[in-house]
Structures are given as structure tokens and as C-alpha cells.
Amino acid sequence: MGTPASGKIRYQQGMPVVDTDVHVAVPSIAALYPYLSDHWHDYLVESGVRSLEVNTYPRGSDLSARPDARPDDPALPPGSTLEQVQGQLLEPWNVQRAIVHCDYGVHLLHNEDLAVAMARALNDWLADQWLSRDRRLCGSITVCTDRPEPAVAEIERLAGRPEFVQIALPARSQQPYGKRVYWPIYEAAERHDLVVAIYAGGGIGNPITAVGWPSLYLEDYVSFAQAFQAQLLSLVAEGVFVKYPRLKVVFIESGFTWIPSTMWRLDKNWKGLRREVPWIDRLPSEMIREHLRVTIQPLNAPVQVLDRVIEHLGGDTMLLFSTDYPHWQFEEPADAWPLALDAASLDRVLRESAIVTYGLDRRRPRPEGV
């Protein structure tokens, strides 16, 4: 296992984990028809809407699926059947719980009524086809964010169902998420003890960068960190964590190596600009450490400096193990978390921090035999 001399342990596949970033996919738009009204079903069919599959991870990109996560049927997207997810992820990785999310283009619809109907259908499909069939799976509530009222209505509809553990918002948005128009969502999330997850996705309206639309997928992909950074700054500066002190936010697939320098810069500038944000009563970095968690993929830092990154973050408690299944973020399974840690730290990263963050023991207890 590890080096006895150092007392540190290296992660190996098979150690029990909570996988906090698992993507499941809609096999085809027809899978959602049973969860739509006749009106919306006919509207989609008559309008020729064939798919709302997003291109954040285009099918042709190597990043989009590990070789061992490609579907047998090439007509299907990766991660679109329960059997695949069980066989390719839950079993071999000894996943005790998986936080699953489905990004299916709901946020790209300009028709708000259609978007709300699709979000409902997606959530119902997720509950029916996934969460009720494997108790290791914990779901994300997809909501539309054009206006907060429909989002809150959807949260209220599903909040009583313990198989849903978070609300999923795409990182790319119309406005920064700290703005008060979004606060009813946070109020509902805090009230229902639901995490607010912000995931690498979205794409309506604004370019991914502040200097315009990039030409290349490489730029688009790497620039997601900018979107996450902007969201984090907004949440902190606008006082979302002051107004909703029990709110927890998880960044999914944001990377985490940019977070320390953001915290330093934010701390420093806050000291001189305090009077603009007088509701911030402590170091922004402390607020971030308390309220923000991040899934570990993509894990960009070379392993040689990873311990220093953790030191810069102020410890490991922000980090939540993830595979980002089916996306291809590492070579060997052991590379999913390449840094040897002491037993307590490793347990936090692999399982415990996620269990605490999502309240899993209370909300979605571990199934028998897992």
C-alpha cells in the first residue's frame, strides 16, 4: 500500500469512495417523453427537436469518455444506462454513494416554459430510472434560472425526497450567481439542507471569457475555471454566505488549483474595500473554506506539488473525491487521487467530507452490502 516509513497511504481502486461527480446521460430524447405532458411531447416532436445533448464534452473528444467508459452501443452516449454505470463505475470503484447529475441542455432553451417542463421531466426521469433503482445513487435537481420562482417551485416539489441531495446550476449563467435575483434559490436550498452545486456547463448568452468568444475547444474547456472564479467572487462579495450561513456550495469539475490565489487576492483587496461590502465580517478565504467544497477532477496539479496546493488551500477539507465518470481525467484508477496521505486525511478526501457535506448518513444511508 503506502510507505510504512512515512505512514502515508496511497489511494488504490477498491478503497470505498463517495464519488461526488458522476454524469449520467439521457439515452435519447424519447426517454423523457413519458415524463412530459401530451402538449410538450407533441411540441417537441412537431418541432423536430431531436436532442438537447450538450457539447461541453463532445462525443468525438477523447476527454468525453475513458476507454473503459465507452458504451457498447455507439449510438448511445456514455453513461446512459444503469447497467453501464454499475458495471463501469460503481462496482469496480467500490462506490458507496455516487452523486449523479445529468446535464441535458435544459439551460440552453430560451423558451422558459419549455425549459421548466424539460427540467421537471429530467428530474422525474432521474428519480425513476436511476435513483429508485440503485440506492447508491444520489441525485441533483435540475432547475431553470431565468427567474427564481420556477426554480424554487421545482426545489419545493422535490425537497422532501431524500434521494435528491443537491440543486445543480450550470457555471455559465446570465448573471453572476451572487446577485439577489438568485437568492430565493439559496433560501430554499438552505431551508431544505440541500447543497447548491455549480457544475461545468451551461452556455447561454455570455462568452466563457471576459474578452469574448474563444476560437478553440481547448480554450473553452480550460476557461471554465474563469467562470467558476467569477461565480465564487460573486457569491462571496454579495454576501450569500452571510445571508444564508448554513448554505453549502459544491463546485463540480471546476478544478481547485486556482482557488488559493483567488483567495489571496480576494483577502488582500477586501481589506481596503471593506466599506463596499460591510456585511463581510471575516476573511473571505475563511468564508470560502467554510462554505465551498470542490470535486477533485480535473486534478490539474502534478503530484509533486499537490501537497503544497493543499497547504495553500488551508487543508484537505474542501476536497471531495470524484471520478468525473465518464470523462477522461486520469490514466490509471490510482491516479484519480495520486497523493499519499495519512489515514484520516485520505478518509476525508475519499468519503468523509462528502458524507458530511451532503448529510448522506442521514439522508441516503448506505445500502446493505455496500
Added chain:
Amino acid sequence: MGRYTVATVDEIPPGGRKIVELQGLSIGVFNIGGEFFAIRSACPHKGGPLCLGVVTGFVRADTPGRYEYLRCGEVIRCPWHGWEFDIKTGLSWIDPNRLRVKSYAVAVEEVTPAGQAAASHATELRDAGLIEGPYRAEVYPVTVDKATRLVTVEV
């Protein structure tokens, strides 16, 4: 050590200031509501010319969007990085490195009338919810002779 007459009362009207050099130190003398205060014009953060800064009040908020504006005219912001200092006591009202320390006693060397005033002033501000920081600009006792109307600073 010495006492220096720095101005007549008329030279520094309420809300005004005068910056003088005494014993090689740049010191700002402020009139706040008819009372005079002197503070060294060297920011304890990085040495900036504190007394050239904007004189303002202290903004605080219990919750985002609700602003409480206190102590108008009693706070100076260093022109270099905007850090805020209470003119009367020289105390900076923010340093996050110490925010974790729950109790932070104001050390008063002698219990002079000026020291008592500073201590009770600090208590008032603390009761209003402000959190002290350890950075403190040097302050100097100022007296005004009513007969001669001369402002004197003791350095």
C-alpha cells in the same frame, strides 16, 4: 518629547485638518466637532501618508444590502490601500488576521482622562459591533487654550 503649538483654532475648522512636522514626524491635526485630535501620518500597514486620506464614516452591515453609517467624519482611510482608522484613537477597525481572537483588550498605558476617553470610545464602537484590529496609528494628546485659542500637540 515636547509640546508644540501647531495652529490657532480658526485655522482648523470642524471637519478640517492641518498636517505639521514635529520632531521629524509628520502629524495630522484634525478638528472633529470642535474637539482636536492628532494622529501620525504614517500608516502602520505600509507607511503610507495616512493623514492625506479621505475622512469619512464607518459603514457596517448586519446583512447584505442594509447599511449603517456611523461615526461620520471620525474615520480616515489611508490613501495607499484604503485601510480605515479611527482618528480619535488611531485604532484600525479591521484586521482579519486577528478576527479569530475573541477578546482583544484595549491596552491603555495610563488611566489618564484621555486614556479613559479612548477606552470608553473603543467600548462604544465595540458595542456597535465593530471589530478591532491590532494595527494602531500613533496618536498624540492635543490641548486647546481657550484664552489664546492656540492648539498644542504633545509629542
